[in-house]
Amino acid sequence: MGISSIISLTRAMTTSQGVDGFRQAAENEMMRLAGIVPAGDNAVERLNTAPPGRGVNVMMRKMPFSKKIKLVPTFLRTMNSVTKCAEYMQQRQPSEPVAGSTTFWDLVQNVARENGAVEVGFVRISEDEIFEGYAIPYQNAIVFTVGMDKEAVSSAPSYDMLVEVITTYASLGDIAIALTEYLREHGYGAYPGFPVGGVVDYVRVAEQAGIGAIGYHGMLISPQEGSRQRVNLVFTNMEIPEPAPNPHEWILDFCARCQKCVRSCPPGAIFTSAVPDPITGRKSTLHYDKCLDYYGANQGCGVCMDVCPFSQAGYDLIQVGFQKAEKRREKRKTAAQHKMQPTIDIGVSQPAPMPSKAPDVVFD
Ligand code: SF4
Ligand code: SF4
Known part of the structure; x- marks a missing residue:
């Protein structure tokens, strides 16, 4: 870690604009790349977790000094990871697409998982998922998630949860760097996505990659970690296959x-x-401003x-229970419709509908 990172860290922990200032400086590296893909006409503004005097900045200001000090090693690891991502941005890569193969794609997934990724997918990023005013080096990307510790998440809102979030960002950056190196070693162009912030909507892109679906809380839900995860990606010139329909809809x-x-x-x-979100205009079930202040x-x-059943009971159990409940609902609906139909007297009475059983999964 160089002197600039230490200055950034000090600013991040003591000033109202430090966190955002650091992130912005790293992302500016991406804007200097040749052959970049700009944001589309329907792109939206990026929501800011650290606007002046709000969000993360308030959190850092209010945090007791003793807790800030304890946070330093975690913060340093994350900032080191983000700084490295920015360095990779400065190493120019070829812009021409290069053919991929199923075998190589399997190897890429293995490398991601060996380095700690949980879900791995690929996607062609639409220009409209690039945040307004930003650009990306390639439209193809490998998207991956990193799971978060269940105990820390269960303690939310808490200092432990905060430490877990920052630690997860570091892992997201480290995996992106490992994948970038791997792709470059094998002749592909690659740039790591920034684990903090980012210039595309990672969650939407992950959904488009088919590795999960966005829940009411605005986060990705996927089979292995439920809602307990965060997302990053690696931009690449490797050609990717047509994505299959998303099985998590x-x-x-x-x-x-x-x-x-x-x-x-x-x-x-x-x-x-x-x-519609008041800032982006894009429809969402999450009111970002209210969440930010809390x-x-x-x-x-x-x-x-934490409360999301996908983080507690697990994806498979919920899917089986939900499918059974849906079938029961469908049967009840059909039975009710039959009951409402006018009776044609053919001398045979209709059997009464069976009483419904208690559902296996309670949707409280
Ligand atoms: S949406 Fe609500 S519960 Fe979720 S992080 Fe924001 S404030 Fe907390
Ligand atoms: S808690 Fe329930 S409604 Fe909210 S995201 Fe999870 S499954 Fe969806």
Whole structure:
């Protein structure tokens, strides 16, 4: 870690603009690349976790000095990772696409997992997922998630959860660097995505890659870690296959019945139906502004991540229970429709509908 990173760290922990200032400086590296893909006409503004006097900046200001000091090693690891990502941005890569292969794609997934990634997918990023005013080096990307410690998430909102979030960012950066190196060694152009912030909407892109679906709480839900995860990616000129349809779309139907995060969010920042975000105009069930202020005042949050059944019961169990419940609902609906139909007297009476059993999974 160089002197500039130490200055950045000091600023991040003591001033109201430090965190955002550091992130912005790193992302500016990306804007200097040749052959970049600019944001599309329907691109939206990036939501800021650290606007002056709010969010992360309030959190850092309010944090007792003793806790800040304890945070330094974790912060240093993350900043080191982000700094390295910025260095990789300065190493110019070829812009021409290079053919990939199924075998090589399997190897890439293995490398990602060996370095700690959980879900791994690929995606062609739409220009509209690039944040307004930003650009990316390649449209193809390898997307991956890193899981978060269940115990730390269960303590949210808490200092432990905050430490876990920062630690996860470091892992996201380290994996992106390992993948970038691997791709470059094998003749592909690659740049790591920034683990903190980023110039594309990582969660939406991960959903488009088919590795999960976005829940009412605005986060990715996927099979292995449920909601307990964060996302990063690596931009590459490697050609990718056509993505298959997303198998996780049923999750939104489950959310409509569950709504546990809606009831549990302390400031009431999650809605039951999507409304346009006041900043981006894009429809979302998460009221970002409300979340941001609560997050800043409470050493972060993550209650919605913790209460989500996908983080507790597990994906497979929920899917099986939900499918059974859906079938029962369908049967009841059909039985009710039959009951309402006018009776044609053919001398045989209709059998009475069977009483419904208690559902295997309770959607409270
Ligand atoms: S992180 Fe906390 S405040 Fe934000 S949406 Fe989730 S529960 Fe609500
Ligand atoms: S808590 Fe329920 S409604 Fe909220 S994201 Fe998880 S499954 Fe969806």
